[in-house]
Amino acid sequence: MKLLSVIVVTLSIAACGSSGKKLSEGQYRVAKGDTLTQIARKHGQSVRSLMSMNNISNPNRIHVGQVLKVQGGTAGSAGTVASSGPLPNAGSSTVQQPAPAKASSVAAPRNINLVWPANGTSRRGTTTSTTQGVYVAAARGTPVRAAAAGEVAYAGDGLRGYGNMLLIRHDANFLTVYAHNERLLVKQGTRVKQGQEIATMGSTGTNAVQLYFELRYNGKPVDALRYLPKK
Incomplete structure (x- = not known):
């Protein structure tokens, strides 16, 4: 059985107010424009696991202000993404940009041992x-x-x-x-x-x-x- 079927249709999200309650670790509040695919991607999990964690049978039925259980990460709130922004556009032209955009070098609070993912x-x-x-x-x-x-x-x-x-x-x-x-x-x-x-x-x-x-x-x-x- 295929492990993941990526949902590409935009969800039609009904407007409703958020509860205003502070979210705890492992929770995310649905914001306007969110889709399950986007939320799953932000928290490094599959749509299927997100649906399972929240007993969601229809992926097109989530609403603004709804609090979801998510895998890891920090809490989100309506209108914001606290655990991450969306993944950047990783596409690139064969022509290299003349100079890198200015951005500070960001470090994680702790270390991880990595090897290079490819030679080149x-x-x-x-x-x-x-x-x-x-x-x-x-x-x-x-x-x-x-x-x-x-x-x-x-x-x-x-x-x-x-x-x-x-x-x-x-x-x-x-x-x-x-x-x-x-x-x-x-x-x-x-x-x-x-x-x-x-x-x-x-x-x-x-x-x-x-x-x-x-x-x-x-x-x-x-x-x-x-x-x-x-x-």
Whole structure:
């Protein structure tokens, strides 16, 4: 049975006031414009697991102000996303931007031991939303490897701009993103070891053969180059 069917239809959300109660860890309040796909992605879990946690039978029936149980992360509130912003547009032109956008190098409160997810020429993202991530360019088919041990939280091509993408959850806080793959070699729910081949490099969702890699802490992107070994 297919582990995940990505929902691409926009939810029709009825307006209603939020309760105003402070949310606890593992809760999220639905904001205007939210979809289950977006909420699941922000918290590094599948739509199916989100529906199961909240006894939701119809993914199109959620409403503004509704409090959902979510996997890890910090509480959200109506109109805001406290645990993370949406994943950035990971697409990139073959022409490199002339200079990186100005953005501070963000560190996580604690460390994680990573290995490089692929061999190749690396560069930092050049847009405001990708400066914490890393692009690795190499030949098509180059192995893409898990930067740390963990469980595959998402495997698919349902997010525009990412092509064939994997999300791997390493613990309650850390998540890594692997986008633009040619082939995905693991499925959602698979436990992977550090350095295990999980995909092959490609150009899905972009026009250059490259891997877009990102490290997130509680859903928020942090500077991946701080945690990757020096080349």
